[in-house]
Amino acid sequence: MSWFDVLNATLFMYPALMAVYWTIAAGYYYFFIEGKLQEPEFARMNMADVPMVSIMIPCYNEADNLDDAIPYLLKLKYPKFELIFINDGSKDATGEIIDRWAQKDNRIVALHQENAGKASALNHGLTVAKGKYVGCIDGDAVLDYHAVDYMVQALESNPQYGAVTGNPRVRNRSTILGCLQTSEFSSIIGLIKRAQSVMGTIFTVSGVCCLFKAEAMQKIGGWSTNMITEDIDVSWKLQTAGYNIVYEPRALCWTLMPETISGLFKQRLRWAQGGAETILKYFPVVWRFKNRRLWPMYLEYFVTAIWAYALIAVLCINTYLQITQGTFDVSAFRVLMTVLFFSFFWQYMFSLYIDSRYEKGLFRYSLYCIWYPYVYWLLNMLTLVFGIPKAIFRNKSKLAVWTSPDRGV
Template identity: 50%
Template sequence: MTAFVDGLAVFTLAYPSLMAMVWMCGGLYYYFQWERRDLALAKRGLTLPSHPRVTLMVPCYNEGANVEETIGHLLRQRYPNFEVLAINDGSRDDTGARLDRLALGDARLRVLHQPNQGKAMALNHALGEADGEILVGIDGDAVLDHDAVMWMVKHFLESPRVGAVTGNPRVRTRSTIIGKIQTGEFSSIIGLIKRAQRIYGTVFTVSGVVVAFRKSAVEAVGGWSTDMVTEDIDISWKLQLGGWLIHYQPQALCWVLMPETVRGLYKQRLRWAQGGAEVMLRYGAQVLRWRNRRFWLLLLEYAASVTWCYGMLFLALNWLLHPNLTTLAEGHFFAWSGVLMTGICLLQFGISIFIDSHYDRTMLRSFIWCAWYPLIYWLLNLVTVIVAVPKAVLRRRGQLAVWESPDRGESFRE
C-alpha cells in the first residue's frame, strides 16, 4: 500500500508539470510553424480569393443589457457577404424587443423567437434558417473583432476537410483578482492547449463563444445535441469523429465577459467539467476503435486529468486517516518538486504572454497574478471534475439542456 501511495504521489506532483511542458512545446511549435506567417500576413492585410455567404448566429437568453453592443459590432464586420441571425431563446427580459428594434434598422439582421429550450436548440433553429455556407456562432454578450470572420473563412477556403474553426476569446472583465487571473489563463492554458492539440490532430473543444462551422459539416453530423450541457464540446467530437478537421485561428479575436466571483466561476467550470465527462461517456467507446486512433492522445490526456483529480482526493483522504506521511518528503524529487513546478508555471506564463501579446498588448500586466494560478485553478479543476463526473454518469440521457444567466463580472453588473 505504501508503494502505491508513493507512486500516486509522484504522479500527482509530476502530472501538472508534464502537461505544462506538452502545452508549451506544442504552443511554440504552432507559433513558429503557422502563427508567425499569419501575423506577417495581418500586417500586409488579409485578402481572400472569394467571399462565400456567412451567417452570424447569435443565440440570446436574457441578454438585454449586452445584445445591442454585440449586434452593433457584428454589423460592422469588414467581411463583405454576411447576414446576422439572432435567436431569442425565450428571454424573460427585453432581449426580444431590443432585437426586433435593431432588425428594423438594418436588413442584414433577422430575428427568430422560440420558447426557452437551450442554446443547442437555438443553434439548430438557426441552422434551418441560415442562408450562409459558413456559420459563425457568437454569444449574445460577446464583442467580435471586425476582421474575425475574414480570418476564419480563410481556413474553409484553404481546405475542404475543415469543418470548424475556433477563435481566440479574450477576457473583458478584469476588475477583480479572479478576472485578472482568467486573463492569463485564457492565454497560458486555453490558448496553449488549443495550439498543442491542433499539432497532434484533434481539438477537445471549440470555443463556443466564437467559432465558425461549415454548414454542410454540421448538417452531416445531425446538428447540435440538445441533451448535452456543453454543446460546443459535443459538436467538436461529432465533427471530428465524422472525419472533419477543426482548426484554431488566434487572429479571430472575440472579447468575452467572464465570472469574477468564486461562485460564478465554480458554476461555469462545473458545467465545463460535466460537459467533458458527458462527451467521454457518449463517445468514449467509439473513440477506442482503430479508425479513430488520432483521438487516442486526447483520450489519454483526459483520462490522466481525471486520474489526477481523484488521485489527489485519495491522497487527501489517506492523509486524514494516516497523517504521518513523512516518507513522501524524502529524496531530491520531493524536496525540489515545489520549486520545479513554480518555475515551470512561470515559464508557461512567460511563453504564453510572448505569443499572445501580439493580440493583447496588456498581457504583460497579468504576469504579476500568475503566482495565484496553481492555488486557485488547479484546486478548482480538482473540485469540479470530482463533482462533475458523477453528475454526468447520473444525468438522464435525452434531458433538454437549458441555460441560465451567467455571472458576467463585477464591472458589468447593472
C-alpha cells in the same frame, strides 16, 4: 523510496509534465504554423467570390448586453455576412430589442422560439442561414472587426476542416478573479489549443467564438439538444464524422466571465460535467481505427480524471499520516513544489510572449499568470470529481436549457 513515495511524486508532477508538453507543442505550432499565416484578402475580392457567412447569436435574457454588442457586430470588416439572432424564450426585452435592430438593418434576422436551450436555438438558426459558413457567438460577445476574416481564411485553407475556434479574451477585469481568468486564457487555454492543433484535433471549440462549414453541420444533424455543453459535444460529433478542427488565435472575441467564486465554480463544474458527458457518449465510436487521431486526446482526459481522484485520496492519506504519525516527508514536498513552480514559470513566460502578439499589455497581468496554473489545476481537480458523477446520472432525455450566468460585478 517506497511505491507510495513514487505515487506522491507522480501525482504532484503530472501538472508540471502537462505544462512542459503544452509549452513545447504550442511552441512548435506558433513558430512553424501560426507564424506563417498570411493576411486575408476578402475585402479586395469580387463580392460574388466572397463566401457568405451567417453569424448566429442565441439569446436568453440578453437585454442588458444587446444594444452594446450589436453595433460592434455591424462594423465587422468581413464584406458578406448576416446576423441571425434567436430569442430562446427570454423573459426580458430581448425579443423586442432584436426585432427593433432587424428593422434598422437588413443584415439582421430576428427569430423567436419557446425556451428550449442554446443547441435548439442554433439548430433553428441553421434552418434559415444562407451562409457557406455558420458562426456562433454569445449575446454578450464583442468580436474583433477582423475575426470573421481570419476564421473564414482558416476554413478555406483546408477542405478537411469542419470548424475553426477563435481566441476568447476576457472583457471584465475589475476583480482579482477577472484578472486571473485573463491570465488563464493566455497561459492555459491558448497553449492547450495550440498544442492540440498540432495533432489536428481540438477537445472543444470555444462556444463564444467559432465558425463551422454549414455543409458539415447539416451532415452531422446540427447540435445535440440534450447535452449540457453543446460546444464540446459538437466538436466530437464533427471529429468522429471525419472532420478536423483548427485554432485561429488571430480571431479575437471579447466576452464577459464570472467574477465571483461561486459563479466561476458553477461555470467550471458545468464544463467538467459536459466534458464527461461527451467522453461517455462517444466511447463506442472513438475507438474505431478511422478515429485514431483522437486517441491521444481521449486518453489524456482519462489520465487527468484518474489523477484528480487519486490526488484527493493521496492528500487525505498524507494528512492522516502527518497528524497521527508525523511521517510525511516535507523536504521531498518542497522539491516537488520547486519543480512545479519552474514548469509553470516557463509556461507563463512563453504564453505571455506569444499572446502579446495579439493583445498588448498582457505583461501587466504577470503577477496573476504565475499563480493561475495552481488555481486551474485545483479547479480542474474539484470540478472533475463532482462533474463526472453528475454526467453519469443526469437524465439526458431532457433538453439542456439555459441557466442565468454570472457575468461579473
